Amino acid sequence: MSSAGRGDAGAATAAAPRRIHAALIDLNGTLHVGDAATPGAQAALQRLRAAGVQARFVTNTTKDTIGNLLALVQGLGFDIQQHEVFSSLTATRRLLEEQGLRPFLLLHPKALPDFEGIPTENPDAVVVGLAKEAFSYDNMNRAFRILLHDPDAPLIAIHKGRIFKEPDGLSLGPGPFVLALEHATGRTAQVVGKPEASFFRLALDDLGCAPRDAVMVGDDARDDVGGAQAAGLRGILVQTGKYQPGDEASAGVQPTAMVPDFAAAVEWILEQNSAAAAAAAETGRQAQA
Template sequence: MSLPANPKALLIDLAGVLHVGDQVIPGSIEALARLRAAGFRLVFLTNTTRTPRRTLVAKMRALGLDVRDEELLTAPGATMNLVRSRGLHPHWIVHPDLRDEVGPDAAEPDAVVLGDAGHGFDYAQLNTAFRLILRGLPFIAMARNRHFKEADGLSLDMGAFVAGLEYSTGVAAEIAGKPAAPFFQAALDTAGVRAEEAIMIGDDLRDDIGGAQAAGIAGVLVRTGKYGAADEHDPDICPAAIEDDFARFAERLL
């Protein structure tokens, strides 16, 4: 897949593309300002399932990144939209920081929703989910990420827990966040563009680039965050372009 000749919107992953932990990746603030001034529609994507939306926006702005609330699409937000659209009343397994955003567990749940509970994951929580799924409740997961980048290195993400419950129950989870097609469609809807008018910029070959290109959106891989040298030789996923970082891609685009 090639880059569109006249893109209108940029779908930008946050962690690993604009920042790593509390450190902004050099050149990102200036590049973002130049792209915004050039008239590109911007949508910021994150599969972070621990951080409330308002906290994330405040953090980005404190780092100097011009991220606006109406431009941010999160995995929890996409999941809650899915749950509401189906009229479900879930049992939630989420990080304590996200509890106020998703609300309380239903007294009589009709679905199981798994987020990244972080240090809150324990046997009792997972066993409760296991039993509810065995009873026939739908199993929805916010994401299936393998790992994420923190200041001290890669950390285990929630995909291992999703896989564990799938293995034990024999039930495949429905994924609401990246790389699911509905997540990317929601991003396009937010930007008000068609797939062929957008570019996805990400550091995760599978979830960012593979997911976007499966939805018809050209993907640009940056050599920051989760990126590994082997990504450039993957037999299944071929980015439309590869750049050293977000600022270099902005320079190329402009």
């Protein structure tokens, strides 16, 4: 673990040694980068589960279906099941169904199967994810006109990530394209995924865990760590994936801990829980004295 990570961990433990019952874990950039796992991540996840910490895997990825994402991480040796994955695509589909919207979907073709059955004729909403080749002038202009001609048509951003990590380097995320539509229409997009507080709380709902008893582990200082902290969770920033030195400062975020990788994040969580257990035992001894 880096000296910065050890320092942060010590400060957090001294201030409030509180047990962590659940961990929300980012996928790409944290457990893996592209088709390669980060060092020791599979064994670290097993250690986390063995220690009784519940895990949910949260992702803003909009360039693929949950099924394909699951196949990728399982192929890398991670024991992760479909019910444990909470995606911004899942949350977006739920929103469209609840509001009865007919979206124009600016999405990567591989993500479209997750929206099968949602009516898209005569769109009355625009949904923007990571569209890559679909971010053509014609498609952006169509989205602009839908929003321009219908003042009630919502602009829905699956997320507003600025960049993401690919095997050959950093690439533009959907955020700049969402901002272009906001600028052209004067609208403010409704964001569904990270860093929205509701996203993290929904992910914790089926675990029965309060935000103060959970931690988020991710490689994005703003969307993963800052968003989680705003929702009441602790946030661990890993220095893999899209992380660049100084990201936390430019995002105005003070991570609960900053560590080299996911394996080090698990070590921090286990140390935190050990300190919490020791503090509870000492409190018990003092009460009996």
